[in-house]
Amino acid sequence: MRIRHVADRDWDGIVALESHAYSRLGLSEGRAALQAKAHASPATCFALDLDGRLAGYLLALPYPESAYPGLRGSTEEKPALASRNLHLHDIVIAEDLRHRGLARHLLDHLTAAARSHGHEQISLVAVGGSETFWAARGFTPGHVSPTGYGPTAVYMSRAVPAGPASRRETEKWADAGAARA
Numbered sequence: 001m002r003i004r005h006v007a008d009r010d011w012d013g014i015v016a017l018e019s020h021a022y023s024r025l026g027l028s029e030g031r032a033a034l035q036a037k038a039h040a041s042p043a044t045c046f047a048l049d050l051d052g053r054l055a056g057y058l059l060a061l062p063y064p065e066s067a068y069p070g071l072r073g074s075t076e077e078k079p080a081l082a083s084r085n086l087h088l089h090d091i092v093i094a095e096d097l098r099h100r101g102l103a104r105h106l107l108d109h110l111t112a113a114a115r116s117h118g119h120e121q122i123s124l125v126a127v128g129g130s131e132t133f134w135a136a137r138g139f140t141p142g143h144v145s146p147t148g149y150g151p152t153a154v155y156m157s158r159a160v161p162a163g164p165a166s167r168r169e170t171e172k173w174a175d176a177g178a179a180r181a
Contacts, residue, residue, distance in 0.1 A: 001102070002049040003109045006038050006057065010047045013054035017092045025128050025150060029072045037061055037069060037089050044086060044113050048093070048106055056093035058106045060114075060122075063087035068125050068155065071148045085157070086110075086119040107137065114160045123157035125149050131156065 006014070015031045022028040038045040041061035048056040062083040063069060069089060088110060093102045114122055125146045126134050131154040135141075139156035146153040 001055075001105065003046050003105060004049065005042060006045045006047050006059075010054055010057065011035065014047070014057050017054070017057065017094060018090065020095065021092045022127075027071060027127060027150060033072050034059065034090070043117065044110065046106060046109055046113075048102060050097065050102070054094075055097050056091070056102055056106060058088070058110055059090040060086050060088045060110055062117075062119065063123070065121060065123065065157070066142060066144045066155070068123070068144075068146055068149075084118070084120040086114045086117070086122050086160075088122055088124040111160060115162075119160055121157050121159055123155065126154045126156050127152065 011031060011034075014034060018034060019028045037059050044060040044062075046058045047054060048058075061069065063085060064083055065085040068087055091103060091106055093106075111122065122139075123142070124134065124139065126139075127149050129152060131139075131141065134156050138158040140158065142155040142157055144155040146155050
């Protein structure tokens with residue numbers, strides 16, 4: 001298993017994974033919107049390789065606290081904002097590889113990146129009933145009602161721990177194959 005920054009060669013696979021995960025919810029964004037988010041903060045967007053295969057990806061970008069990027073938003077997403085908050089926009093693991101802890105590795109990697117870039121908080125918009133998945137990983141609901149992410153969307157956030165995640169904390173982040181962050 002290898003986690004690395006998203007490369008140009010990954011986009012066909014990312015688009016296919018994203019479409020498979022979110023089309024049934026009516027939340028698939030398409031290549032241009034996904035690429036715009038990744039280009040806004042390439043240092044916080046990752047691909048997960050497993051045995052030579054794109055097994056998953058994660059897209060995150062600095063965004064003001066209690067705010068979130070528009071779904072299918074501008075294809076001209078601005079470069080990373082200066083923010084203490086890092087917004088986890090999207091995390092997807094290939095369906096046949098879920099429940100193996102792969103999302104945990106991506107989330108751990110993002111947490112370390114957030115810490116190294118000086119972010120104090122990670123936020124996300126839980127969709128499709130995934131808020132229980134995220135709550136089990138330390139995320140708590142905020143006072144924002146996200147629009148454009150479906151009727152059950154919940155804005156959530158958690159603090160970035162000051163040091164490396166403990167083994168116990170890492171184990172509770174087991175991959176449940178949740179939908180869009």
